[in-house]
Amino acid sequence: MEPRIEFETDVFSATGLTLLVEGTAQSHVDPVDPTRLFFEYTRRIGHVIDSAGEQGAPLRVLHLGGGALTLARYVAATRPGSPQLVVELDGELMGAVLTRLPLPAGALVEVVVGDAASAVGELTGPFDVVIVDVYRKLEAPAFVATVPFMSGCLGLTALGGVLVVNVADAAGLGRLRDQARAVARADPAATLLVAGDPSVLSGADAGNAVLVAGRGALPAGLRERLLTQGPLPSALLEGERLDFVLWGAC
Numbered sequence: 001m002e003p004r005i006e007f008e009t010d011v012f013s014a015t016g017l018t019l020l021v022e023g024t025a026q027s028h029v030d031p032v033d034p035t036r037l038f039f040e041y042t043r044r045i046g047h048v049i050d051s052a053g054e055q056g057a058p059l060r061v062l063h064l065g066g067g068a069l070t071l072a073r074y075v076a077a078t079r080p081g082s083p084q085l086v087v088e089l090d091g092e093l094m095g096a097v098l099t100r101l102p103l104p105a106g107a108l109v110e111v112v113v114g115d116a117a118s119a120v121g122e123l124t125g126p127f128d129v130v131i132v133d134v135y136r137k138l139e140a141p142a143f144v145a146t147v148p149f150m151s152g153c154l155g156l157t158a159l160g161g162v163l164v165v166n167v168a169d170a171a172g173l174g175r176l177r178d179q180a181r182a183v184a185r186a187d188p189a190a191t192l193l194v195a196g197d198p199s200v201l202s203g204a205d206a207g208n209a210v211l212v213a214g215r216g217a218l219p220a221g222l223r224e225r226l227l228t229q230g231p232l233p234s235a236l237l238e239g240e241r242l243d244f245v246l247w248g249a250c
Contacts, residue, residue: 005096012038017101019068021093024138027067031101034073040231041166041208042070044195045131047226048164048212049075051219052129058082062123062156064116065133066090068097069109076107084109085127087119089134117143120152130157133166140168145178151186154215163190163213173203173245176211180246183213191218192242195226198235 008025010016015032018025028038037043049071053059058081063072066088075082084107088094091113103109112119116134130153134144143149144165157163163183169175180192191214200207212218227234237245 005093007100010038017068019097021090021136026135027070029068029070029073029101031073034070034077034104037070037074039070039208040197041210042074043231044210044226044234045071045164045166046074047195047229048162048210048219048222049129050078051222051225052162053219059128060126060158061085062125062127062130063087063133064119064131064153065135066094066097066111067133068101069103069111071131071133072109073103073107076104076109080106082108085123086111087114087116087123089113089115117141117149120149120156123156125156126158126161127156128158128161130161130163131166132164135166135168138168140175145175145182147182147185150182154183154187154190154213157213157215160214160216162215162219165211165213167209167211168207169200169209170206171203173201173209176209177246180211180242183211184246187213187215190215192238193218193223193226194237194242195234197231198233201235201237 004022006020008018016030019027030036037046059079061075061084063086066086072084072086153163167176167179193212194209196209199205
C-alpha cells in the first residue's frame with residue numbers, strides 16, 4: 001500500500017518538494033527559498049499578500065487550510081514578525097509536514113488542528129489577510145461556498161483587509177459563481193475581484209481562480225501586480241464583467 005502522505009522531489013529545482021496526499025498533489029514548497037511559489041494560484045495569492053498593508057510591514061494572517069504551510073512560510077520570509085494562525089483539519093498531515101519541513105526559526109506561526117467551519121465562529125480577529133484554501137484531494141467541502149461561512153470569514157477580516165479564496169473549478173465556472181455569490185451575499189459592500197488564467201476565467205478550461213474580497217477598497221497596486229507579475233497570461237474579473245458572470249444579464 002502506498003503511503004498516504006508523500007513528499008516528491010521537484011524536477012524543476014534542487015530544493016523544491018511537492019506534498020502528495022493519497023497520490024494527489026496538494027502543495028508545493030521550497031524550504032530553502034520559501035519566496036518561490038510554484039503553483040500558479042499560490043503566486044497570485046502571493047501578490048495579494050505583497051499588496052496588503054504597509055509595504056514590508058508585518059501582517060496578521062489567518063490560513064484556513066494548511067497544506068505544506070507554503071503561504072505561511074512565504075509570509076514569514078517576506079513580512080518578518082507577522083503573527084499567523086493556521087487551522088488544518090488533518091492532524092496527521094500537519095505532523096508529517098512539520099517533521100519533514102520544520103518552520104524556520106523566528107516564524108510566528110501557530111498551527112491548530114481543527115475544522116475551519118467551526119473555527120470561524122470561535123476565533124477572534126481581526127486579521128489583515130484571511131486565506132481560505134480548504135481541500136481534500138481536489139474537492140472543497142460544501143460549507144466553503146455558503147453565506148454563513150463567508151460571513152464568518154469576512155467578520156474576521158480587518159477593515160481595509162482582504163479575504164482570499166482559492167477556487168479550483170471545472171470548466172464553466174460553476175464553483176466560482178457559487179463562491180463569489182456567497183461572498184457578495186455575505187457582504188454586499190465588499191469589493192470583489194477574481195484573478196486567473198484567461199482560459200479558466202472564460203469558462204473554457206478547468207483550473208484555479210483566486211477570489212479576493214476587500215473590506216473597503218482593494219490594496220493599491222493589486223490589479224497591476226496580478227496582471228503583470230505572473231503567472232502569465234493573467235486576466236481579471238471585476239465590476240460589470242464580474243457581475244455578468246455571477247448574475248447574468250439584468
